[in-house]
Amino acid sequence: MRVVAGDRKGMPLKAMPGNNTRPTTDKVKESIFNMIGPFFDGGIALDLFAGSGGLGLECLSRGMERVVFVEKDRKAYSIVKENVAKCRYEEEAEVFCNDAARAVKALIKRDIVFDVVLFDPPYHKAEYYDLVRVLIDHGKVDPKGVIMCEHATDVTLPDAYGAFVCTRRETYGGVVVSIYRVAEEEGE
Template identity: 50%
Template sequence: MRVVSGDKKGLSLKAVPGTTTRPTTDKVKEAIFNMIGPYFDGGIGLDLFGGSGGLGIEALSRGLQSMIFVDRDGKAIRTIKENLNFCKLTDRAEVYRNDAERALKAIEKRELQFDLIILDPPYKAQKLLHLMEEIQKRHLLKEEGIIMAEHENNVELPEVIGKLHCVKKEVYGLTVISIYKHG
């Protein structure tokens, strides 16, 4: 697992020890960023299921100004911090150990809005539809912002969720990438 492109291209990233997380492959990571970027001119991101931090670090490497990483697993939090430190990105990131829904409530209090929200929850416990409804209810996505949802191919997300519209959907084996924007 490595950073695919940008100013940190080629740096290796550690995976979370054990089998509780499923790292996004470099091939799928490249495809995701070709769909949503591939590069950014600043902006703020939220990686709500940070895992190893690979997707959020990729966004930072490709020009996103800052990223908030959230994960409820202590091993994942340690791995994210190690990877950010190794990539010299700690000054552009915040890392929190929290449940996704509680994190959204806490972020709302800070009155933050995001250019990019990454939703890559564990395949076994996906609540993507509910999370996207919560993101809208809490006004966490900028008007021109993007939500990237990674999910299993047996999960069918609606084309329209509130004011969000699916603008792209690609299948990579068992993995589906769905991109949502305000309609």
């Protein structure tokens, strides 16, 4: 596992041993960023189920100003911190060891709006996708932003979360990537 593109291209990342987390493969990661925007001109991202931090670190490498990483598993949290330090992004990263639902409750109280939201929860916990709506309902996702949900093929996500509509859905083996954006008005 490595950073695929940008400032830290090729940087190897430590992965969590065992089956508790499932790192996004480099191939899928590259496809995700081809869909959501290969490079960024600043902005803030949320990597809500960070695992080893690969998706959030990819955002930083590709030009995001800041990323908030949330990971519940203590060992995985330590690996996120280790990977952030290895990539020299300590100043640009906030790393929290917390349950996703609690983290979202804390984030909605902060003066922060995300340009990119990355959702890759444990596949057997489909209820976590409800947190997408909570973030949107509390104005925590910029209307020009993008939401990426990675999920198993047997998990069906809605066609829309409020104004955010699924604009693209791609399958990679047993993994589906669903991209949500606010639909543009006719003539824009």
